[in-house]
Amino acid sequence: MNNILVTAIGSFSADIVIKNLHESGNRIIGCDIYSADWVANSLFVDRFYQSPYATDETAYINFLSHLCMEEDVDYIIPLTDAEVDVINANRDVFSEVVLCISPKETISICRNKYDLYQYLKKCGVECLISTELLKNRSANRLEYPLVMKPCGGRSSQGLHYIDNSLDMEYYTKKYSESDYIIQPKISGTIITVDILRTDDYFVATPREELLRTPNGAGTSVRVFQDQKLTNISEIIAQKLNILGCVNFEFIKDYDGKYWFLECNPRFSGGIAFSCMSGYDYVNNHLRCFSKKSLDYYCCKELIIARKYKEYITREN
Numbered sequence: 001m002n003n004i005l006v007t008a009i010g011s012f013s014a015d016i017v018i019k020n021l022h023e024s025g026n027r028i029i030g031c032d033i034y035s036a037d038w039v040a041n042s043l044f045v046d047r048f049y050q051s052p053y054a055t056d057e058t059a060y061i062n063f064l065s066h067l068c069m070e071e072d073v074d075y076i077i078p079l080t081d082a083e084v085d086v087i088n089a090n091r092d093v094f095s096e097v098v099l100c101i102s103p104k105e106t107i108s109i110c111r112n113k114y115d116l117y118q119y120l121k122k123c124g125v126e127c128l129i130s131t132e133l134l135k136n137r138s139a140n141r142l143e144y145p146l147v148m149k150p151c152g153g154r155s156s157q158g159l160h161y162i163d164n165s166l167d168m169e170y171y172t173k174k175y176s177e178s179d180y181i182i183q184p185k186i187s188g189t190i191i192t193v194d195i196l197r198t199d200d201y202f203v204a205t206p207r208e209e210l211l212r213t214p215n216g217a218g219t220s221v222r223v224f225q226d227q228k229l230t231n232i233s234e235i236i237a238q239k240l241n242i243l244g245c246v247n248f249e250f251i252k253d254y255d256g257k258y259w260f261l262e263c264n265p266r267f268s269g270g271i272a273f274s275c276m277s278g279y280d281y282v283n284n285h286l287r288c289f290s291k292k293s294l295d296y297y298c299c300k301e302l303i304i305a306r307k308y309k310e311y312i313t314r315e316n
Helices: 013-024 057-070 081-089 104-110 113-122 165-174 228-239 270-277 279-292
Strands: 003-006 028-031 047-050 075-077 146-150 160-162 180-182 187-198 203-211 216-221 244-253 258-264 300-307
Touching: 003 013, 003 057, 013 028, 013 270, 013 279, 028 057, 057 081, 057 279, 075 279, 081 104, 104 113, 104 244, 104 258, 113 180, 113 228, 113 258, 187 228, 187 279, 203 228, 203 270, 216 270, 228 244, 228 258, 244 279, 270 279, 270 300
Parallel strands: 003 028, 003 075, 028 047
Antiparallel strands: 146 160, 146 180, 187 203, 187 244, 203 216, 216 300, 244 258
16 A cells, blocks of 8 residues: 645635545645645545645645655655646655656656747647747737747736737736747647656557636536547657646647647646546556556546536534
């Protein structure tokens, strides 16, 4: 039995992560920035701890380090970008624990949208959306509408649409001291691809986001198969040296072409959809880091809708 620390257990992916890891016989220590009463999944882990915010890097790393010793943690699985960033920058603190995330350089590239674009462009990846830094934009070559977002953004935070030169002037002044990128706006369908990779293994499960929340979490989806998209995803994963399970986002335009948006180097908020379609990404992710054999891939094409359920966490 492994002792596995799962962070941010109030997040979208936490339900299936906790459930599948428990079903394979692991002991789960969960943490979240909110108290146990506010987090329904605190009822389903073996031990729960309230954590500091990951933005308070020193406090957060000290908390995790102490928790790993207290609970004899074998593996850490972080579920949000902010936590991945901080843990990635402090890997030396966790020399006795296995961090279930991709290599340090991989995460550093993936978590900066401009660096990611530049890197994949140099690697010859062809499905990239032209990307410039806002502060270095070529004003005479701009064609509206445009999309603007922070280099290190997540969950659509800080995303703006620019329809004309007046919008551009406003946002340029507002974010003149910030690292923002601008891209042409491409209309189409958002496609999320859950992928899992090792040096000699690769699988991918795409889904079309039929309904999604404002911060980009799918609530009704269509899981499908597309060998062309799988091949594109495998090339990108290989170039980035992905290890384990991450998710890619694409836009499929009205001509049927896939455009790569980003890589989130963690489980997607909809990883449960991919698990329901036939492949246990959660336990196979763990096996990538425990050097165990991986399951044979299978996938059903499905439409899946998500609903929410309420739990009583305390009675006064």
